[in-house]
Amino acid sequence: MIKGVIFDLDGTLYRGKKVIDGAAETLERLRNSGVKVLFLTNAATKSRENVAQKLTNMGLQANKEEVYSSSYFLARYISSKHKGKKVFVVGEQGILDEFREAKVECVEERADIVVVGLDRKFTYEKLAHALAELRDGAILIASNKDPTFPTENSFMPGAGSIVAAIETASGKEARVVGKPNCYPxxxxxxxxxxxxxxxxxxxxxxxxxxxxxxxxGIKSVLVLSGVNKKSDIKKDIPDYILSSVAEFNLPLYP
Ligand SMILES: [Mg+2]
Known part of the structure; x- marks a missing residue:
């Protein structure tokens, strides 16, 4: 029996600023039947608080405790597995907010860890700075390696493109904390x-x-409202396929 449903955000519940039709009704239906609704996103640009606010503003009611954004699980990962280490962040405010809350110390130099998330103000200078820290012995941790993310009508470069630049420059491979890693x-x-x-x-x-x-080791549902089409399915096989989240209902049938 399914007791918890973990929803991806971009391409699943909304696309850009547009909510997927029927998403709010699906969340409400699940909550009314006592199922725990959770939100899991590789996006690190926002804190949990900001993600919950964004969802609520879109008509998808959410609270902070239900949100697992990579800004948040990066903070938990570093404060539990690399306690007391100093980090240099290539990323946006969401990471800084969660790191402050988790008491992860952010520094501009002599970092033990370079943390990378999507950074829409990424520059050659930041790339050079990250390289210098990594050459001085820092380890590399990334929110995710998603190459792109979907917008209303198109795609934008994701954190993965920035991680690739830093990996290429440094020759170091990033440890990814977000999906598909099981940490979240x-x-x-x-x-x-x-x-x-x-x-x-x-x-x-x-x-x-x-x-x-x-x-x-958990069941999965692919929705066709975002990045992938049915014809893309090759090695990562979903248990169920739905045209969108509007069709999601429990119990799941093959
Ligand atoms: Mg998505």
């Missing part, structure tokens, strides 16, 4: 007492959402 699922299971067989993930990307579910 471990946090969700710990926080909500959910088991693998009680949890399903709903997302639009095969190489992150569906790969994440398959690697981490």
């Amino acid at each position: 699922l471990e946090l969700i299971k710990e926080d909500y007492g959910l088991k693998n067989e009680e949890t399903v993930v709903v997302g639009d990307r095969l190489d992150t959402d569906i790969k994440f579910a398959n690697c981490c």
Whole structure:
């Protein structure tokens, strides 16, 4: 029996500024039947608070505790696995906000870790700075390697393109904390007492959402409202395919 549904955001519940038709009704229906609704996004540009606010403003009611943004799980990852280490951030305000809350120290030089998320003000200078820290021995941690993210009508470069630039310059490979890594699922299971067989993930990307579910041992639903089409399915196979989140209902049938 499914007790928790983890929704991806971009391409799944909204696309750019446009909410996917029927998304609000699906969330409400699940909550009314006692299912825990959670939001998991590789996006690191916003804090949990800001993501919850954005969703609520779009008519998709959400609170901070339901949101697992990569800004947040990066902060939890570093404060638990790299406690007391200093970080140089290539990223936006969301990461800085979550790091402040988790008491992760951000520095401009002599960092132990270079943390990378989507940074829409990324410059050659920042790339050079990250390279200098990495050459001095810092390790490289990334929110995700998503190559793109969907907007209303098109696509924009994702954090993965920035991570690739830093990896290429430094020759170091980034440790990815977001999907498809299982770390966010471990946090969700710990926080909500959910088991693998009680949890399903709903997302639009095969190489992150569906790969994440398959690697981490939970069921998955691919929605065709975002990045991937049915004909893209090759190695990351979803358990269920729906045209959009509007069709999502429990129990799930093959
Ligand atoms: Mg998505």
